[in-house]
Amino acid sequence: MTPPRFLNRWLLFAVAVGVIAAFMDQDYYYTLLNFIGIHTLLVVGLNLLLGYAGQISLGHAAFFGLGAYTSGILTATCGVDPWLALVAGLAVSGLAAFLIGIPALKLRGYYLGMATLGFGIIIYIILNEADGLTGGPSGLSGIPSLSLAGLAFNTPRRLYLLIWIILGIILAMSANLVNSRTGRAIRALHDGEAAAESLGVDTFRLKLKIFVWSALYASLAGSLYAHTLNFVAPSSFGFMFSIKLVTMVVLGGMASIWGSLLGAGTLTVLPELLTVFHDFEMVIFGAILMVVMIFLPRGLVRGILDLCESRRYKRQGGRISF
Amino acid sequence: MGLKQENILLALDNVSLAFGGLQAVEQVSFGVAPGAVKAVIGPNGAGKTTLFNLMTGFLTPQAGRIVFAGEEIQGRPAHRIARRGIARTFQLVQLFDHMTVLENVMVGRHRLSHSGLLAGALQFPWTRREEKEIRAKAMEALEFVGLADRARQSAAALPLGLKRMLEIARALASAPTLLLLDEPASGLDAVETERLQDLILELRRQGLTTLLVEHDMGLTMEVADEIAVLNYGKLIADGPPRAIQKNPEVIAAYLGTDWQT
Ligand SMILES: Nc1ncnc2c1ncn2[C@@H]1O[C@H](COP(=O)(O)OP(=O)(O)OP(=O)(O)O)[C@@H](O)[C@H]1O
Ligand SMILES: [Mg+2]
Numbered sequence: 001m002t003p004p005r006f007l008n009r010w011l012l013f014a015v016a017v018g019v020i021a022a023f024m025d026q027d028y029y030y031t032l033l034n035f036i037g038i039h040t041l042l043v044v045g046l047n048l049l050l051g052y053a054g055q056i057s058l059g060h061a062a063f064f065g066l067g068a069y070t071s072g073i074l075t076a077t078c079g080v081d082p083w084l085a086l087v088a089g090l091a092v093s094g095l096a097a098f099l100i101g102i103p104a105l106k107l108r109g110y111y112l113g114m115a116t117l118g119f120g121i122i123i124y125i126i127l128n129e130a131d132g133l134t135g136g137p138s139g140l141s142g143i144p145s146l147s148l149a150g151l152a153f154n155t156p157r158r159l160y161l162l163i164w165i166i167l168g169i170i171l172a173m174s175a176n177l178v179n180s181r182t183g184r185a186i187r188a189l190h191d192g193e194a195a196a197e198s199l200g201v202d203t204f205r206l207k208l209k210i211f212v213w214s215a216l217y218a219s220l221a222g223s224l225y226a227h228t229l230n231f232v233a234p235s236s237f238g239f240m241f242s243i244k245l246v247t248m249v250v251l252g253g254m255a256s257i258w259g260s261l262l263g264a265g266t267l268t269v270l271p272e273l274l275t276v277f278h279d280f281e282m283v284i285f286g287a288i289l290m291v292v293m294i295f296l297p298r299g300l301v302r303g304i305l306d307l308c309e310s311r312r313y314k315r316q317g318g319r320i321s322f
Numbered sequence: 323m324g325l326k327q328e329n330i331l332l333a334l335d336n337v338s339l340a341f342g343g344l345q346a347v348e349q350v351s352f353g354v355a356p357g358a359v360k361a362v363i364g365p366n367g368a369g370k371t372t373l374f375n376l377m378t379g380f381l382t383p384q385a386g387r388i389v390f391a392g393e394e395i396q397g398r399p400a401h402r403i404a405r406r407g408i409a410r411t412f413q414l415v416q417l418f419d420h421m422t423v424l425e426n427v428m429v430g431r432h433r434l435s436h437s438g439l440l441a442g443a444l445q446f447p448w449t450r451r452e453e454k455e456i457r458a459k460a461m462e463a464l465e466f467v468g469l470a471d472r473a474r475q476s477a478a479a480l481p482l483g484l485k486r487m488l489e490i491a492r493a494l495a496s497a498p499t500l501l502l503l504d505e506p507a508s509g510l511d512a513v514e515t516e517r518l519q520d521l522i523l524e525l526r527r528q529g530l531t532t533l534l535v536e537h538d539m540g541l542t543m544e545v546a547d548e549i550a551v552l553n554y555g556k557l558i559a560d561g562p563p564r565a566i567q568k569n570p571e572v573i574a575a576y577l578g579t580d581w582q583t
Binding site (some may be wrong): 036173174176177180181182183184185187188190191192194196197198199200201202203209210255319 | 452456
């Protein structure tokens with residue numbers, strides 16, 4: 001049974017979030033943390049799909065965009081309450097994932113990748129072209145901030161608290177999920193679809209469920225993003241961003257909830273530190289993806305632990321035995 | 323074939339399947355009585371695994387009917403058939419390699435539990451209760467096959483003999499009405515085969531109906547109440563072990579193979 005170690009992690013998470021909020025006073029860092037939080041939401045969701053269920057999505061930026069634009073349009077243009085708009089975003093993204101998932105999830109591997117990629121591109125084009133609704137390439141501005149009981153989340157620090165509390169809840173829910181009946185069935189269908197079916201798991205239905213579930217995370221992240229920036233433009237939701245998300249999943253570690261935080265954190269902070277990223281962003285992301293896949297297929301943390309382990313064995317001249 | 327319908331758990335009625343020009347299963351009919359251990363034997367490529375795949379929904383027969391517990395199941399999706407109570411193992415062991423031994427068996431409880439995705443994420447009190455029960459039943463199945471002390475190990479790290487046991491435990495955890503074992507003794511040493519034999523006999527004592535594909539004739543003769551013999555997709559004999567052993571057609575099919583151990 002896991003409770004003690006488990007509890008400690010969540011305690012650590014809560015304390016760390018609280019300590020930062022209490023002592024840090026530079027808006028720049030809060031802004032950075034807010035993007036890390038939003039990216040982590042996306043990456044955890046994608047990790048459930050890619051890392052746990054073994055189903056690729058190369059169009060996840062589209063669900064992020066659907067969430068962001070549904071929130072943006074409903075609040076800025078129609079004056080709907082932001083929280084209601086957020087829920088509407090979830091409905092729109094969930095429905096889109098459901099409708100796309102039905103044909104796409106019958107496909108495997110590369111084909112599923114191509115289908116989701118195509119979907120992502122279509123959404124990107126719609127966001128650009130439907131300027132009456134979306135404001136076109138120049139974007140949609142005037143999105144209000146979220147507020148709760150009279151408190152508006154309109155400073156980086158307040159947003160930070162909101163985003164990271166939501167993130168904490170989502171991380172906990174995701175950790176629960178992967179160790180539940182349905183979570184095990186999801187991991188099982190990844191390891192062996194036939195074996196899972198032979199035990200009564202409706203693998204197609206379950207793939208569809210986790211695809212929709214994962215799109216909901218992206219949509220939530222999108223809504224938070226829209227209300228954080230108070231502005232959205234299509235360029236944030238293109239194919240490149242989908243690839244960045246996959247890179248974050250792979251770097252943090254497939255099938256790792258906490259790794260998602262690490263992957264998203266690293267690849268959000270690095271471009272801020274290294275200006276080379278601005279000119280060669282996609283080259284660098286591509287290189288990271290390749291290097292990690294080849295040398296650390298289990299992701300950064302577990303990969304490095306594995307490397308140390310095998311070094312130690314070699315030094316001791318021993319063989320790895322089970 | 324005159325099947326006594328009222329006393330048959332599983333009945334195949336003129337089941338056929340061809341892969342392109344290859345007739346893998348041709349007009350096969352036989353029945354399995356409740357509580358019996360029945361073996362399906364035959365040379366390599368006779369169509370035994372294909373027959374299992376037809377019964378478990380992984381393949382759809384081109385002709386014929388498969389009746390399980392009074393209902394036609396041919397052509398139904400595999401998970402539906404599994405939910406009705408047919409569990410199986412695979413000729414090439416198929417475990418969930420990235421999961422622990424216990425988790426593998428817990429998946430076996432899938433058809434008997436209900437918590438969905440949202441319940442899993444939110445951990446309602448009843449979700450936790452169900453999880454506890456799943457864990458307890460899975461442990462029971464592991465204890466039954468003697469793997470309880472390995473519950474927390476990775477399934478992938480087990481030696482083949484124990485992998486086969488784990489696969490059986492996983493199937494048993496689903497509390498099946500009918501258990502299908504596809505060559506459970508292949509790759510096992512003498513001691514392990516002996517343990518497998520005891521296990522099958524113990525399951526029979528408990529009243530479980532088992533259908534078994536096996537090349538190990540020693541084991542088959544020990545455990546089987548009835549034997550069906552396939553050759554080139556056709557059923558060439560069906561009856562009690564002693565009659566099968568003397569059947570000239572069976573002996574001819576096995577000519578040159580030393581199967582009378
Ligand atoms: N999916 C498939 N596509 C084409 N041919 C197949 C397929 N599955 C099985 N076959 C062929 O059908 C025949 C029966 O195969 P099957 O696997 O059922 O034999 P088996 O009796 O289980 O043999 P073994 O003892 O070697 O396991 C073989 O000739 C095999 O090559
Ligand atoms: Mg076979």
